[in-house]
Amino acid sequence: MQEDDDLSLFQSAVRGVxxxxxxxxxxxxxxxxxxxxxxxxQAATLKTDSITVDGLSDLFVIDVGAEDELYxxxxxxxxxxxxxxxxxxxxxxxxxxxxxxxxxxxxxxxxDFFAEAAKMEVRCVRVTHGKAARKDGKRPLIKSHVNTWLRxxxxxxxxxxxxxxxxxxxxxxxxxxxxxxxxxxx
Numbered sequence: 392m393q394e395d396d397d398l399s400l401f402q403s404a405v406r407g408v409x410x411x412x413x414x415x416x417x418x419x420x421x422x423x424x425x426x427x428x429x430x431x432x433q434a435a436t437l438k439t440d441s442i443t444v445d446g447l448s449d450l451f452v453i454d455v456g457a458e459d460e461l462y463x464x465x466x467x468x469x470x471x472x473x474x475x476x477x478x479x480x481x482x483x484x485x486x487x488x489x490x491x492x493x494x495x496x497x498x499x500x501x502x503d504f505f506a507e508a509a510k511m512e513v514r515c516v517r518v519t520h521g522k523a524a525r526k527d528g529k530r531p532l533i534k535s536h537v538n539t540w541l542r543x544x545x546x547x548x549x550x551x552x553x554x555x556x557x558x559x560x561x562x563x564x565x566x567x568x569x570x571x572x573x574x575x576x577x
Contacts, residue, residue, distance in 0.1 A: 452539045454530040457522040458560050461538050464549035468566070476515065476564050477551040483564055484508075485516040489533050497533050498540065505546050505567070512569045517553060519562040534561075541565060 455461065464473045475481050487504045489497040501518065508516055518541075523531035541547045546568050553562040 452535050454535050455538050457531050460552040460560060461563055462551045463542055468548045472566065473549050473551060476566050479554045481515045483515045483517040484513045488519040490519065490521045494532060494536050501540060505544060508567055509546055509570055514567060514569055516565050517557060517562055518565055519558050522561045
């Protein structure tokens, strides 16, 4: 009689439940907007003339937060060098402040700054990008772009956020390649 008890328990548990009339599940996924997709596809195939000669791309910018610590090293750079850089033990020989500049102006100034540093065989510089904790909640624009550009610049070996006395999360120490001048021994 156990079976009768189970059946009556089940029937009382499902009393008032209506059977499903269709055999398809609602995944919650919205239907694709075909017209919007076609517009996006066409836009993706158009050739853009926004490529700058300096080789730095803005097609993919790594968004970073205002207080995020930045740290990156090119393959082959020793961890000990980056640890020294982060600890402020590699003296910076030049400094650049990009506060308040447009992205385009900051890019141009940064490129020129590195070209000048190469001529002078500078090993380490400080770039102040600011934190720009924006009221609209968006990520800091210059900081995000600098973080992206430094990874692409051929002269940059690595970078890390500065010590608080040098700007903290609003600036980076940048380790640069040195091009050996003629007649120099090292």
